[in-house]
Amino acid sequence: MSALLEATGVAVEYHRTGAPPLRAVDHADLTLARGEILGLVGESGCGKSTLGRAVVGLQPTAAGEIRFDGRPVAPLGLRRRPPGMRGLQMVFQDPYASLNPRRLVGDQVGDGYLLGGTSKTEARRRAGELLERVGLPADAVKRYPHEFSGGQRQRIAIARTLAAEPSCIIADEPISALDASAQASVANLLVELVRELDMGLVFISHDLSVVRQIADRTAVMYLGRVVEVGPTRQVWSEPAHPYTKALISAVPRADGAGVLPVELPGDVPDPSRPPGGCRFHPRCPVALPSCAHDDPPLTILRDGRSAACVLAK
Amino acid sequence: MGTLLEVEDLTVWLATRNGPRKAVDGLSFRVDSGEVFGIAGESGSGKTMTAMALLGLLPHAARTGGRAVFEGRDLLAMKPRELRDVRGRSIAMVSQDPSTSLHPMLSIETQVTEHMRHHLGIGRSEARGRAVELLSTVRIPDPERALGAHPAQFSGGMRQRIAIAVALACEPRLLLADEPTTALDVTVQAGILRLLDRLRRERDLAVVVITHDLGVMSAVADRICVMYGGRTAEVGPRETVLTHPRHPYTRGLLDALPHPEGGAAALRPIPGSPPSLGAVPDGCPFHPRCAFAVDSCRVDRPEPVLIGSDHRLACPPDPLGESA
Known part of the structure; x- marks a missing residue:
């Protein structure tokens, strides 16, 4: 199975005046196959959104390689993207900000078709079809974004990306x-679309329980690195990295038992000055003395899983 | 445990372009001292307006009805000046986003000591000493140094701890926490929930937690009120409401959550969306989305009635009851 999207050793740096560059993503690897949902989770500031933006080319990389459908992804510039890149699309978090409040919904959804060379009337007709596909009435074409609720707007934003006939969608906290x-109905819609259109989906979220429910594979990021990746079921039932374990036990359950979630002490360190050795060692409950200077790489374990921890087997 | 706050028939009208509209409609509940009372519901259910009404912080041209008796006095009938003495002293608030609730340009010392000096009339050095204690209570490392710092120098979780320290400054009896962990990561959220739980044990503090997150409710609340369309759908002990919900809306909210053992099964959303202000349906506000609705639901306004030990339900057909 060849990968639809492949990122190897990706690093992204934010340049700041009067300070050394901040490495938000540092040697992160990701692969995504057709028809697969990859959940990308981690605390805020771990670099998951930056990595998502980098793989669609919205963020220039400082190192590493990103390939989509076998071709390298170049950062988005002023020029039109090569046609092969139209299959790589993004859905953003806030449908209040990602849709233009002053343009008709139908026109915004039809943009993707127009750019693909379809006539204006045809684009509008197909926009109507797409809106129905995502569960909105066909007359939504002639309405404005403010006439819809948050969930409906996110459906419109999804319809807009579908107009480009994507084979891969990066959804950042959708x-x-x-x-x-x-939330439940939009998550269901994304899953249906992936299965039906045989697309790949990177689902970036801080909500672990949703990722657990919908993702085939889960990647956990900490401080700019992927620390564990594998089939969702295994990652959840037997987390190999202590950080994954901490993250999972911090999720409160609505079971009425009144159990307080487990606290992971300390804050995410300043990414401009990451700790030496394993980046998680200052907060790690099971750290060994050697963890302060050895930086473990992401290593393949037996059950199709990889983790970056010396204790992982 | 005595009753600290008794809210009866609270109604809030907000001014809209089409005249006044009810954001909260005849809500009644009580909060005992030292307990955590949870108010759950989707956006627009009236949960935040309930908290704002108690603090007298409603938008201009809003009107209130009903009573909210706190320590023997009706908060809704108080003059602004009297309410100013209660607010920040006996009742304090923690809001969702610590990056907007703390003043970005003022030092932490100024913000933590401001209320103490105003309400308790204590001097600068005494206030400073108390501020150090408070910051260490909420587990801010190196509190002495933190006093001279500004909010931007702290992470989101640390800022929320500081906001809680500000709220606790005058040793309030009641803390209103509106989505206190929604803007935070789960790991940080766990720390804040543990902190709230410890504070109410150590200080006999009553906390009203307002959140849409039933997981958070399950972790900290003793009793839960589920709101819909400005009204009570169901109110009762945490375990009863979350494990044996009797209102179809509560059931729907629980079913919409990702289930640990769900595997690859699709999530189960509640069809439709919550009503907007001024468009709350007649009868039971939930009836257009309810799978169990009968004719009377479209007409009769359901009132919460006692159905079990401290468990009230506003759903006369009671389709999830034992007999059904």
Whole structure:
């Protein structure tokens, strides 16, 4: 199975005046196959959104290689992207900010078709079809974004990316800004689309329980690195990295038992001055003395899983 | 445990372009001292407006009805000046986003000591000493140094701890926490929930936690009120409400959550969306989205009635009851 999207050794640096560059992503690897959902989780500031933006070319990389469908992804510039790159699309967190409030929904959804060379009337007709596909009434074409709720707007944003006929979607916190019941239905829609259109989906989220439910594989990031990746079921039932374990036990369960979630002491360190050795060692409950100077690479374990921890087997 | 706050028939009208509209409609609940009371619901259910009404912080041109008796006095009938003495002293608030609730340009010392000096009339050095104690209570490392720092120098979780220290400055009896962990990571959230739980044990502090997150409710709340369309759907002990919900809306919220043993099964959303202000349906506000709705639900306004030990339900057909 050849990978649809492959990122190797990706590093992203933010340049700041009067300070050394901040390495938000440092040697991160990701692979995604067709028809697969990869959940990308981690605390805020771990670099998951930056990595997501880098793989679609919205963020220039400082090192590493990103390939989509076998071709290298170049950072987005002023020039039009090569046609092969149209298959790589992104869904953003906030549908209040990602849609233009002054343009008709149908026109915004139809953009992707127009750019693909379709006529204006045809683009509008197909926009209507797409809107129905994502569960909105066909007359949504002639309405404005403010006439819709948050969940419906996110459906419009998804329809907009579908117009480019993508084979891979990067969704950055696509349901975080929505209400509980809208979250479930938008997450379901994304899953259906992936299965139906045989797309790849990178689902970036801080909500571990949603990722657990929908992702085939889960990648956990900490301070700019992928520290564990593997089939979701295994990652959840037997986390190999102590950070993954801490993250999972911090999720409160709505079981009415009144159990307080487990606290992971300390804060995420300043990414401009990451700790030496394993980046997690100052907060790690099982750190060995050697962890302060040895930086473990992401190593393949037996069950199709990789983890960056000396204790992982 | 005595009753600290008794809210009866609280109604909040907000001014809209089409005239006043009810954001909260006849809500009643009580909060005992030292307990954590949870108010759950989706956005627009009226949970934040309830907290704002108690503090007298509603938007201009909003009106209130009903009573909210706190330590023997009706908060809703108080003059602004009287309410100013209660607010920040006996009742304090922690809001969702610590990056907006703390003043970015003022030092932590100024923000933590401001209330103490105003309400308790104590001097600068005494206030400073108390501030150091408070910051160490909420586990800010090196509190002496933190006093001279500004909010931007702290992470989101640390800022929320500081905001809690500000709220605790005058040793309030009641803390209103509106989505206190929604803007935070799960690991940080766990720390804040543990902190709230410890504070109420150590200080006999009552906490009203407002959140849409039933996982958070399950972790900290003793009793839970589920709100929908400005009204109570169901209110009762945590375990009862979360493990044997009787209102179809509560059931729907729980079903919409990702289930640990769900595997690859699809999530189960509640069809439709919550009503917007001024468009709350007649009868039971939930009836257009309810799978169990019968004719009477469209007409009769359901009132919460006692159905079990301290468990009230506003759903006369009671389709999830034992007999059904």
